[in-house]
Amino acid sequence: MSLRLHLNEHTGGCSPAVLDAIRNISPIDVSIYPDYAAITATCERWLEVSPGWVQLTNGLDEGLHLAAQWSGVRPWGQTKGSDHGVRPWGLTPSSPSALIVEPAFEMYPICAEAAGLAVIRVFWDPREAFPTAALLDAITDQTRLIYLTDPNNPTGLPIPSGVVEQIAAAAPDVMVLLDEAYAEFSGRTLIGPALDRHRNLVIGRTFAKAHGLAALRAGALVAHPDTLAPLRRILPPFSLNICAVRALEAALGDRAHLDHYVRESAASRQLVYDFSARHGFRCWKSEANFVLVEIGADAPAVVDAVATRGILIKDRSRQPGCAGCIRITTGIVAHTQLCLAELEDVLASRPR
Numbered sequence: 596m597s598l599r600l601h602l603n604e605h606t607g608g609c610s611p612a613v614l615d616a617i618r619n620i621s622p623i624d625v626s627i628y629p630d631y632a633a634i635t636a637t638c639e640r641w642l643e644v645s646p647g648w649v650q651l652t653n654g655l656d657e658g659l660h661l662a663a664q665w666s667g668v669r670p671w672g673q674t675k676g677s678d679h680g681v682r683p684w685g686l687t688p689s690s691p692s693a694l695i696v697e698p699a700f701e702m703y704p705i706c707a708e709a710a711g712l713a714v715i716r717v718f719w720d721p722r723e724a725f726p727t728a729a730l731l732d733a734i735t736d737q738t739r740l741i742y743l744t745d746p747n748n749p750t751g752l753p754i755p756s757g758v759v760e761q762i763a764a765a766a767p768d769v770m771v772l773l774d775e776a777y778a779e780f781s782g783r784t785l786i787g788p789a790l791d792r793h794r795n796l797v798i799g800r801t802f803a804k805a806h807g808l809a810a811l812r813a814g815a816l817v818a819h820p821d822t823l824a825p826l827r828r829i830l831p832p833f834s835l836n837i838c839a840v841r842a843l844e845a846a847l848g849d850r851a852h853l854d855h856y857v858r859e860s861a862a863s864r865q866l867v868y869d870f871s872a873r874h875g876f877r878c879w880k881s882e883a884n885f886v887l888v889e890i891g892a893d894a895p896a897v898v899d900a901v902a903t904r905g906i907l908i909k910d911r912s913r914q915p916g917c918a919g920c921i922r923i924t925t926g927i928v929a930h931t932q933l934c935l936a937e938l939e940d941v942l943a944s945r946p947r
Contacts, residue, residue, distance in 0.1 A: 599924070600934055601907040603748070603777075603885050605807030606926030607859065609842070610852040613808070616845035617838050628833045629840050638815055641847050642786055642800070647820035650827060651843075653834040655776060655801040655814030659706045659742070661826045662772045662797060662816075666740035667691060667710030668829075693740040694733055696726070698749055698914040700774065703742040712739060720916040721750040721879055721887070727758050734766045741766065744774040746781050749911045749922045751881025759785060763793035773798045777883035779805035779853065780860055786817050794819050797826075804884060805853055806846040811839040856926065860884045863925035870935050874942065884925055887911060891919045893945065900941045906934050 600606065631651060639649045652658040693707035697716045704714045715738075717730045734741075741762060745754040763771045775798055778784045786798055797818040803809035813835060816823060835843075846852075867886040871878040877889040890897060898910040898921055909922040925931055 596905075597902070598906045598930055598933065600926075600930065601909040601922075601924065602809075603804055603883070603924050604809050604926075605804060605856060606924060606930045607807070607856055609807035610846055610849040612845040612849045612852075613842045616841040620837055620841055624837050624841075629835060629837045631835065631840065634835075634840050634844050637844055637847055642815070642817055644786060644790075644817060648790070648817055648823070650816045650818075650823050650830070651835055652814045652816060652830070653839075654803065654812035655774065655799045656702055656706075657812075657830075657834060658797075658799045658814055658816045659702055659772065659774070660709070661830060662740060662742075662770055663693065663706040663710035663712060664829055665825055666693065666770050667707075667712050690737050691739045692735075692737045693742060694730065694738055695742050696730060696744075696747075698747070698911070698917055699742065700744060700748050700776075707740065707742075713737075716915075718915050719747070719750075721747075721752060722916070725752075725755050725758060727755075727761065730762060731765050734769065738766060738769050741769055741771045742774065743771065744776070745783070745785075746777050746882035748776070748883065749885070749909070749914060749917065749920075750879050750887050751777075751883040751885060752879055753781065753783070753882050759796070760789055760793060763789075763796045767793075767795055769795060771796045775799060776801045776804055779857055780884050781882035783882070790817065790819055790822075794822050797822060802843055802846060805856060806843075807856075808839070808842055808846060811836075811842050813839045813843045859927050860925050862928050863931035866928070866931050866935060867923055867925055870939075881925075885922050886925055887917065887920050887922050889918075889920045890942070894919050894921050897921065897938070897941055897945075900944075901934070901937055904937045904941075906937050908934065908938075 690713045692713040692715045694715050695703045697718050707714050717733050719726050797816055800815045802813040864886055871888050879887050894912040895910045911917040911920045911922045
């Protein structure tokens, strides 16, 4: 079996408590629709928000789709006396759009286009500062949705403090979906007062990366209840299966497992930084569980060569600003060491 260091998955596996919880699911549990009240309350406590501020989703991908679906149907915003704080259609724009900061997670344009939104891209060269001014300039009357990621994927770079709130304030009738898939690794989140100040801000979280539940599909949207209300109206009623529900409860109950993996990831990132420095490669200090490394024009060939040795890493050389770059998931230290040893051998055999 290959060592999977290409999709930012948990390389150490889920908590043993998760498997115990799944094994204890009864035949009756499987035959009835899940009740989400208890697990939602558990997630609200975990994320330190009040009741009503969390909506569980079938992976964060479902949350990304929900944001696009709603934004593609009607503009987002508040008006006095409107249903659930969301105004109905006013003037129909000729081309409602979503703004995406590239490089970005591939699902953003897929979700936007599936909902009938045009995709407008603002480019962020990782060698330069976050393009706040360019992003603000790109907001128009047609803008319905802005996807942001903090820290960014594939660079691992943070959005500077205050910028997300600046964007949300500049476009109060636009939904701003802030993807915090890697918040456990960054140690930062905008969950808190910002969500009350900016009712157009929705934060997406996943339990795939740091908690190791990728195959079970468990995510969440966090926002003011008035903001979540219209999204809940288009959400399928039972989108999380019982295995995901019980697994999530068990995962959130094992803080030690999470903390251990976060420490391992930090140590692995340092190994990649040191490796890059020895070889004279540029890399970016990441706040996520991966590192982007610029190894040169033969990046695709290097990725293929490492794959023949049973280790999967990601070629990111075709993404904007990432020419010559590979991305390595940094999880369990022993896995990172194995990957770097094989990568060292492949690089040594390159023509000079």
